[in-house]
Amino acid sequence: MENFEKIINRIQKEDIQPIKKWVFRTRDLFVAFVFFTSLLLGSISFSIILYAIKQSDFQIINHFYHSKIETFLVILPYFWLILLLFFTVLAFIGFKGFKKSYKFSFVSTLSLNFLLSVIIGTMIFISGGSQLLERKFADNVNMYQSLAEYKRKIWLNPDKGLLAGEIFKANEKFIYIKDFDKKIWKINLVKETFILPMVDLIKGEQVKLTGKKLNDSTFEADMIRPWGGIEKIRKKNRKN
Amino acid sequence: MDCQNFSDSQLVYKSIENSIYFECLYKKYEYKLTRFVSRNSNFGTEIIQDILQDAFIKIWKNIRDFDDSQSFSTWAYRIVYNETVSYWRKSTSFGKNKTKDISNFLNLSAENNELSFEKEEKVMRIINKLPQKYKSVLILKYFEDMGYEEISDVLQIPEGTVATHLNRARKMFFEVANNMNVSFID
Numbered sequence: 184m185e186n187f188e189k190i191i192n193r194i195q196k197e198d199i200q201p202i203k204k205w206v207f208r209t210r211d212l213f214v215a216f217v218f219f220t221s222l223l224l225g226s227i228s229f230s231i232i233l234y235a236i237k238q239s240d241f242q243i244i245n246h247f248y249h250s251k252i253e254t255f256l257v258i259l260p261y262f263w264l265i266l267l268l269f270f271t272v273l274a275f276i277g278f279k280g281f282k283k284s285y286k287f288s289f290v291s292t293l294s295l296n297f298l299l300s301v302i303i304g305t306m307i308f309i310s311g312g313s314q315l316l317e318r319k320f321a322d323n324v325n326m327y328q329s330l331a332e333y334k335r336k337i338w339l340n341p342d343k344g345l346l347a348g349e350i351f352k353a354n355e356k357f358i359y360i361k362d363f364d365k366k367i368w369k370i371n372l373v374k375e376t377f378i379l380p381m382v383d384l385i386k387g388e389q390v391k392l393t394g395k396k397l398n399d400s401t402f403e404a405d406m407i408r409p410w411g412g413i414e415k416i417r418k419k420n421r422k423n
Numbered sequence: 424m425d426c427q428n429f430s431d432s433q434l435v436y437k438s439i440e441n442s443i444y445f446e447c448l449y450k451k452y453e454y455k456l457t458r459f460v461s462r463n464s465n466f467g468t469e470i471i472q473d474i475l476q477d478a479f480i481k482i483w484k485n486i487r488d489f490d491d492s493q494s495f496s497t498w499a500y501r502i503v504y505n506e507t508v509s510y511w512r513k514s515t516s517f518g519k520n521k522t523k524d525i526s527n528f529l530n531l532s533a534e535n536n537e538l539s540f541e542k543e544e545k546v547m548r549i550i551n552k553l554p555q556k557y558k559s560v561l562i563l564k565y566f567e568d569m570g571y572e573e574i575s576d577v578l579q580i581p582e583g584t585v586a587t588h589l590n591r592a593r594k595m596f597f598e599v600a601n602n603m604n605v606s607f608i609d
Contacts, residue, residue: 186472187449190479191442199484201439207488282490285579 210285211282218277222299225270228263229304230313231320235260238330268346271296335363338391346370347391347410348401353384360390370394370405378407426451432494439486448495449479455567456503462547462562463507463555463571470510478506493576499579500567504559545605552599556594560585 193199274296278284284292307313321329338347339362348362358370370392372378382390389410394403426447429437434451437444438513453475461473481502484504489498550558559578575582 185476186453187446187479189472190449190476190483191446193476193480194442197592199480201486202484202488204487208486286581288581288583362606 201335210280214277216277217280218274221270221274221277222303225267225274225296225300226307227313227316228270228302229265229300230307231317232260232263232267233262233304233308234313234317235330238334262327267300269286270299274300275339305350339363341368341396341402342396344405345391346396348389350384350388350390351386353386358384358393367400369401371397371401373403376404376407379409382407382409432491435486435489435491442483445479445483446458448482448499451498452499456499459500459562459567460503460507461549462566463559464502464511465551466507466510466514469603470514474503474506474510478503481506483608494573497573500563500573504577508555521593527597549596549599549603549605553595556588557595560588561592561596564589583587 257360271293278287278292278296287295306312307316315331321327321332330403335347339346340346346360346362346368348360348368350358350360352359356372358372360368362371376394378384382388384407390407391410392404392407394401394405396402426434426444429444429447431448431451435443437604438448456475456478460466460474464471466474478499482499485502489495489554523583550561553561556578559608560574563574571582571585574585578585580588
């Protein structure tokens with residue numbers, strides 16, 4: 184029996200039919216969906232990392248003279264970094280599902296995916312979308328600790344020389360602040376205390392301080408900065 | 424039935440409507456693909472026929488996925504190549520009882536190959552010593568006369584990788600030839 188006869192016999196005996204066109208279309212659509220969705224979610228993750236960097240006070244690293252790397256590692260936005268990695272890999276897998284994807288090497292495919300996430304993520308960040316998305320995420324996911332909460336937590340560490348809160352009374356030598364746990368602190372202003380020019384030591388101003396804890400309710404400040412960081416400075420400049 | 428009047432793409436679309444045209448495609452590529460599998464493996468005639476059967480059943484099942492922006496030939500080579508690799512992986516006694524008869528192989532390739540039997544036998548002895556990835560690119564390039572793009576489509580690797588594999592394969596080919604004391608000077 185000729186080989187082709189065997190093929191035809193098998194096709195007839197096992198009733199092998201060509202797979203329907205829509206199956207291939209659905210597969211292609213699914214691949215495209217996985218790729219583009221992962222790319223978008225990876226980009227959002229990247230944009231929130233940028234927002235986290237903007238929010239984070241990387242200057243506090245300098246405050247911890249003995250554990251700069253440790254501090255740096257503590258304030259990294261791991262959750263979003265892991266999400267970025269996860270979606271980059273998922274986008275890579277999705278991309279590999281495209282018919283001509285083998286034309287690109289492993290390194291160029293992965294780099295291309297990452298680069299696209301960086302570009303789109305930066306655009307989301309610049310347009311202000313990352314803050315909005317992060318807030319939405321924090322509101323809707325119970326387990327998630329928002330970057331704002333995380334920032335507050337970091338700055339509620341008087342034992343490590345970090346404190347933040349709202350000024351409710353001030354004079355030349357002292358200020359009194361209410362931290363985010365509603366605890367009252369007396370802050371000693373000494374000769375060496377550096378107060379950033381954009382900080383107004385007036386009631387209602389939110390500030391963050393580095394220095395040292397003297398006792399359970401007294402803190403000596405090395406530096407006083409606005410709580411809102413760069414954003415706050417910009418707002419003030421706009422007002423002026 | 425006159426298959427000559429139709430292009431490969433036309434035959435593919437006609438096959439969907441009438442499986443008789445599928446035979447045209449098979450007949451057209453049977454010899455080339457048999458020779459390709461034979462050169463790429465040490466399988467005997469029966470296994471090569473099984474590989475072609477399985478490959479053409481796959482082609483039949485996936486015929487609606489055929490992309491006419493590429494040639495049917497490249498698509499068929501790719502499916503046959505993947506099937507060969509899959510058989511090779513499944514085969515535990517590979518290279519023992521199932522090895523081909525070299526004289527069968529030479530008879531198959533005698534019709535339209537420019538190499539003399541003796542020379543081709545020498546070349547194949549060397550090529551068979553190379554790792555599979557190098558063996559495949561050499562066969563596709565020098566025996567199947569394919570360009571980098573086609574090889575890339577068949578093996579599903581980037582064209583740059585095809586070029587790298589070819590370079591390494593050529594070097595390794597001559598190293599093995601030297602070690603085996605094989606000379607190609609007539």
